[in-house]
Every structure is written in C-alpha cells, then in structure tokens.
Amino acid sequence: MTAPDGRSAEGRGELNRSRLHHYAPWVFVLVLALLPLAFPDPYMLAVLTSAGIFIIGAISLNLLLGYTGQLSLGHVAFFGLGAYTSALASLGFDIGIGFGLRITLQPQPVWLGFIAAIIVAGGFGWLLGRLAFRVRGAYFVIITICFAQVLRMVALNWIELTQGPMALISIPPFSMWLPGQGVVPLYSKAQNYWLVLAVAVLAFIVVRQLVESRIGRALVALRANESLARSVGIRVTHYLVIAAVISAGIAGAAGSLFAHYIRIIDPDVFLFIYTVTMVIMVITGGKGTLWGPVVGGLIFGLVPDLLRGHARPEAQWVLYGVAMILFVMFLPRGIVPALASLRRRA
Amino acid sequence: MSDLLRVEGLAVHIGGLVAIADASFVVPAGQVVSLIGPNGAGKTTAFNVITGYMRPTKGRILFDGADITGLAPDRIAERGIVRSFQRTSVFTGCTVLENALMALHRRGGAGLLGALFRLPSARREEARLRAEAWAMLEFTGLAERADTLAEVLAYGEQRRLGIALAAIASPRLLLLDEPAAGLNPSETAACMALIRQLRDRGATILLVEHDMPMVMQMSDTIVVLNQGRIIAAGAPAEIRANPEVIRAYLGSGDWQEAAHAAA
Numbered sequence: 001m002t003a004p005d006g007r008s009a010e011g012r013g014e015l016n017r018s019r020l021h022h023y024a025p026w027v028f029v030l031v032l033a034l035l036p037l038a039f040p041d042p043y044m045l046a047v048l049t050s051a052g053i054f055i056i057g058a059i060s061l062n063l064l065l066g067y068t069g070q071l072s073l074g075h076v077a078f079f080g081l082g083a084y085t086s087a088l089a090s091l092g093f094d095i096g097i098g099f100g101l102r103i104t105l106q107p108q109p110v111w112l113g114f115i116a117a118i119i120v121a122g123g124f125g126w127l128l129g130r131l132a133f134r135v136r137g138a139y140f141v142i143i144t145i146c147f148a149q150v151l152r153m154v155a156l157n158w159i160e161l162t163q164g165p166m167a168l169i170s171i172p173p174f175s176m177w178l179p180g181q182g183v184v185p186l187y188s189k190a191q192n193y194w195l196v197l198a199v200a201v202l203a204f205i206v207v208r209q210l211v212e213s214r215i216g217r218a219l220v221a222l223r224a225n226e227s228l229a230r231s232v233g234i235r236v237t238h239y240l241v242i243a244a245v246i247s248a249g250i251a252g253a254a255g256s257l258f259a260h261y262i263r264i265i266d267p268d269v270f271l272f273i274y275t276v277t278m279v280i281m282v283i284t285g286g287k288g289t290l291w292g293p294v295v296g297g298l299i300f301g302l303v304p305d306l307l308r309g310h311a312r313p314e315a316q317w318v319l320y321g322v323a324m325i326l327f328v329m330f331l332p333r334g335i336v337p338a339l340a341s342l343r344r345r346a
Numbered sequence: 347m348s349d350l351l352r353v354e355g356l357a358v359h360i361g362g363l364v365a366i367a368d369a370s371f372v373v374p375a376g377q378v379v380s381l382i383g384p385n386g387a388g389k390t391t392a393f394n395v396i397t398g399y400m401r402p403t404k405g406r407i408l409f410d411g412a413d414i415t416g417l418a419p420d421r422i423a424e425r426g427i428v429r430s431f432q433r434t435s436v437f438t439g440c441t442v443l444e445n446a447l448m449a450l451h452r453r454g455g456a457g458l459l460g461a462l463f464r465l466p467s468a469r470r471e472e473a474r475l476r477a478e479a480w481a482m483l484e485f486t487g488l489a490e491r492a493d494t495l496a497e498v499l500a501y502g503e504q505r506r507l508g509i510a511l512a513a514i515a516s517p518r519l520l521l522l523d524e525p526a527a528g529l530n531p532s533e534t535a536a537c538m539a540l541i542r543q544l545r546d547r548g549a550t551i552l553l554v555e556h557d558m559p560m561v562m563q564m565s566d567t568i569v570v571l572n573q574g575r576i577i578a579a580g581a582p583a584e585i586r587a588n589p590e591v592i593r594a595y596l597g598s599g600d601w602q603e604a605a606h607a608a609a
C-alpha cells in the first residue's frame with residue numbers, strides 16, 4: 001500500500017511532519033554510515049553486514065509479495081543465481097558443453113560479476129514472470145518453490161561448473177577505488193559494511209521510485225482488484241513482469257554481495273529457509289510498505305545473532321515460527337503499518 | 347451514422363447452460379443504447395464478452411470496424427471500451443484519489459526510466475494526471491472524499507465511484523452495468539445527471555439498467571434481451587408499445603412502473 005507513507009506526507013498542511021518524513025531516512029542512513037567509525041567492533045559489523053544483505057533480499061521480495069501480492073516462495077533462487085553468477089564470473093571457468101565444445105571464461109573483475117549477477121537474475125525473473133503469471137495463486141507459489149529446488153539440484157550436480165557440495169572457494173572480495181589508496185580489495189569489515197549499506201540504499205531508492213510512480217500504481221491496482229484494473233486498461237503481465245525482473249535483479253545483487261563477502265558459496269544458498277527468512281522479514285515489517293522489509297530485516301537479521309551465545313541454532317527456527325504466528329495473530333499487517341496508524345491516531 | 351460497436355450472432359454457452367443463444371445489435375456512435383431484459387436474460391454476460399472477460403461460443407464483436415473478439419480485457423480497454431461492474435468494484439485499500447489515478451492509467455505513458463529517474467517528462471505527466479483526477483472527482487462530486495479509503499464510502503458513493511472510474515479512463519464506449527442498482531431516488535437522479543454529462547462529453551454509452559423510468563428517459567435506442575435472445579430493438583416509444591416485450595415482462599413490477607412513468 002502506498003497509503004501509509006504517501007498519504008500523510010501530502011496535503012493536510014503538516015509541513016513539519018512532512019519535512020521530518022523527508023529527512024528522517026537520510027539521518028538514519030547517516031547514523032548507519034557513521035556507525036563503524038564510532039563502534040569499530042568487527043563482530044557487530046559482521047552481523048550488520050549479513051543482516052544488510054538479507055534486508056536487500058527482503059526489499060526485493062517486498063516488491064513482489066507486498067506490491068503485486070504474488071507470493072514467491074522461491075525467491076532465494078534469484079539470490080543464489082546472483083551469488084553463483086558473480087562468483088563464477090570472478091573466478092572464471094572452463095566447462096565442456098558436449099560435442100567436444102568448451103566454454104571458457106577468464107576471471108573477470110568483481111564489479112563485472114556484480115552486474116552479470118543482476119542481469120542473469122533479472123533474466124530469470126523475466127522468464128519466471130512470463131511463465132508463472134499465467135498461473136496465479138497456489139500454482140505460482142509451487143512453481144517458484146520448484147524453481148529454487150531445481151537450481152539447487154543443478155548447483156549440487158553440475159560439479160564441473162559449481163564444484164557441487166565442495167563449494168566455490170577463494171572467491172575474490174569486491175575491490176574499489178578509494179581516495180589515496182587506488183583500487184584496493186575490500187577486506188575489512190567496515191568496508192564491506194559500507195558497500196552493503198550503499199547497495200541497500202540504492203535498492204531502497206529503486207523500489208521507492210518504482211512504487212511511487214505510475215507503474216507502482218498499476219501494481220497496487222492489480223493487487224487491489226485485478227479485474228477492475230484490467231477493465232481500465234492496466235496490462236497484467238506487462239506490469240507483473242516488470243516487477244518480477246526488478247525484484248529478481250535486486251535479489252541477484254544481494255546474492256553477489258553475499259558471495260564476495262562470505263567468499264565461499266555452496267548449493268545451500270538455495271535453501272528454502274533463506275526464502276522463509278526473507279518472507280518473515282517482509283511480513284513482520286509490513287508487506288507493501290517501503291520500510292517494512294527494513295524494519296523486519298533489522299529485527300530478524302539481528303536477533304538470531306544476538307541469541308547465538310545463549311541458544312542453540314535450532315532455537316532460531318523455532319523462534320521464527322513463534323514470531324510468525326504471533327504476528328499473524330496480533331499484527332497481521334506488520335509493524336510499520338501498525339506504527340503508522342498509531343501515529344495517525346496520536 | 348456509423349456504428350461504434352457491432353455485436354454479430356453472439357452465442358455464449360456456460361457449461362450446459364445457454365446464457366446467450368443468438369444476439370446481434372449495434373451501438374451507434376454518440377448514442378445512449380440501453381440493453382434491458384429480465385433477470386438472467388444475459389445482459390451481464392454480453393458485457394463480459396464485449397469487454398473480453400468471457401469468450402463467446404459463437405459470433406463476433408466489432409469495435410470501430412475491427413474484430414476484437416477474444417482479446418484480453420486490458421487490450422480491449424486500451425482500444426477504448428471501458429465497463430463498470432454490476433457488483434460494486436473499487437480498488438480497496440486505496441483512497442478515492444488513488445482510485446482515480448489508477449483508473450487514469452491509460453491517460454499516461456511514463457515507463458520504467460521515467461519512474462526510476464523521475465524524468466521531467468514523467469513529473470509533468472504525474473502533475474497532469476493528478477489535475478485530471480481532481481477534475482474528474484469534482485465532476486463526479488467525489489472531491490470531498492478524495493482522502494477517504496474507497497471501501498469506507500457509503501454505498502451510493504461507492505457506486506458513483508465505480509462509474510467515475512470507468513468514465514475517468516475516458517473510453518470511447520462506456521458500458522454501465524446497472525449503475526442505479528440500490529440507489530435511492532435522489533441518488534438515481536444524480537446518477538442520471540452524471541451519465542448525461544458523460545454523454546455530452548462525447549462518450550457513447552451502452553447501459554444495462556432495471557430502472558425503467560431511467561431507461562426510457564435516457565436512451566436513444568433500447569435493445570431487449572430475453573432468455574438469451576434479442577426480442578426487440580428500437581426507440582423507447584416503440585419498445586414501450588411492443589407486445590412481445592410486454593409479454594416478456596408480464597407481471598414484472600419494473601414494467602408496470604415504466605408504463606406508469608411513461609403515462
């Protein structure tokens with residue numbers, strides 16, 4: 001819904017509030033950006049960085065789940081595709097494709113891998129969009145789950161390309177031109193943190209620009225009342241495919257960040273539980289709101305790590321389940337819409 | 347006069363049921379044509395076929411000379427046929443203004459690049475669409491409700507919004523399915539005034555309506571559908587006097603009311 005953000009910011013002459021609306025996000029970003037300087041604790045930065053990568057994934061999922069209302073339970077497929085594409089591009093590969101033919105790729109710069117990740121994931125998003133939006137609802141959900149499972153099988157078994165369960169190792173980190181240092185690989189925690197923060201801000205802005213435009217309105221119209229939307233000439237497939245491509249592209253970017261940050265990936269990046277994590281982030285935060293995935297992502301990205309010292313990993317999944325049930329029962333629309341309506345009442 | 351819409355030999359079978367057996371009629375440009383008939387006659391079905399929501403078993407739909415049979419609803423809307431729905435249909439969870447902007451979709455053309463980079467052309471278009479949306483809300487008397495969520499509106503207002511949404515899309519042919527259903531007399535009068543204004547703005551209108559006084563007053567031509575067949579078509583005066591029409595409606599309160607109104 002564009003409403004909670006958009007409506008209170010316009011009309012009504014609440015100038016101060018809308019100013020606040022305008023600057024608060026940038027203050028938030030500034031605080032996050034200064035964090036490594038104030039608290040250069042590597043453990044905290046590591047936790048925030050991986051939370052940030054998942055938040056980017058959640059932001060991308062929200063575009064589909066929140067704004068088009070399509071539940072993609074295979075969303076991690078795009079994340080994993082991005083991770084493998086980017087890793088393989090930066091490592092290079094040499095594989096046989098039958099008939100004695102081989103495809104060889106020399107190792108490429110990481111930023112090229114990043115772009116390739118976005119393009120490949122976006123391309124698969126397009127394909128899935130074309131295919132699956134013909135079958136909506138439960139079938140779409142099933143197709144997306146299958147899609148992620150098939151990719152996992154490919155990653156497990158196409159050993160020549162992916163090393164299968166042995167994993168792709170020694171993936172190079174991102175490198176970047178830094179003032180006074182030239183182009184250097186980003187090994188430090190703080191540098192990776194900033195990179196992820198920058199991409200997250202960019203992803204947020206892309207989604208915001210999109211949903212606050214004529215295209216976003218078309219998406220919300222299709223979600224709110226599809227037959228009415230079609231009756232006024234909004235093309236279903238066209239807009240759902242746009243949303244799928246952009247959503248997949250952003251998820252691919254997150255996957256690429258993940259690959260070059262962790263620097264080792266195996267077929268487990270396609271695990272269902274990662275999709276579930278992203279879905280929970282979006283739903284608890286508030287699907288169909290711009291800040292929902294950020295808020296939900298911060299909670300579910302940070303809490304498991306905070307609990308790590310005190311509880312077993314299985315407890316994390318149990319916690320997810322319990323939190324999910326509690327949210328569906330007490331805050332079905334999520335945290336952000338609940339806060340928005342509280343503030344409106346105040 | 348040119349026919350904007352031609353329905354030729356239309357038949358619609360739903361499962362084993364014959365919703366429309368054989369129907370042919372035309373809607374001349376600039377006219378208000380009413381499609382009337384008892385409950386279950388097949389009026390809504392005809393609308394569904396014309397606007398692409400159902401595929402006909404037989405027959406063709408020609409719009410402005412082009413065959414549009416079997417096109418998707420969004421494609422048909424793009425060509426300029428927009429309908430309202432018998433059961434009130436609005437964009438829930440969205441304000442009245444947002445509803446209007448959504449219905450104005452076809453009046454804009456901003457694409458992905460315009461949206462992502464907030465290009466000047468996209469900004470100008472957005473400002474224009476907002477102005478158009480406001481103008482249309484003023485026109486339909488919904489401007490005070492602009493910030494209200496559509497589902498919160500009173501029933502009469504929701505129906506008006508439903509018509510407004512179809513009209514906002516600035517169709518060349520506007521199909522209205524029982525716009526006055528469930529409205530009180532003053533709301534019905536407002537609804538009729540709105541439809542007249544829409545016609546005066548140049549829309550051709552195909553109207554399905556049970557309110558006979560309204561039909562008699564509004565229509566240039568009336569087409570009568572009964573059990574999936576057209577049994578009469580002509581000016582209101584001819585239809586009123588047509589024995590077969592009277593028989594089809596025999597005992598129907600609608601008709602006595604209409605005769606009353608006509609007398």
Ligand SMILES: Nc1ncnc2c1ncn2[C@@H]1O[C@H](COP(=O)(O)OP(=O)(O)OP(=O)(O)O)[C@@H](O)[C@H]1O
Binds near residue numbers: 360385389
């Ligand atoms: N989707 C459907 N499935 C099954 N039967 C249908 C369907 N749509 C319409 N029918 C049947 O087709 C016939 C024509 O229905 P239709 O809705 O077109 O009538 P109508 O003239 O619009 O009636 P009303 O004045 O009550 O709106 C009816 O017998 C109805 O039961």
Ligand SMILES: [Mg+2]
Binds near residue numbers: 389390391432
């Ligand atoms: Mg009907």
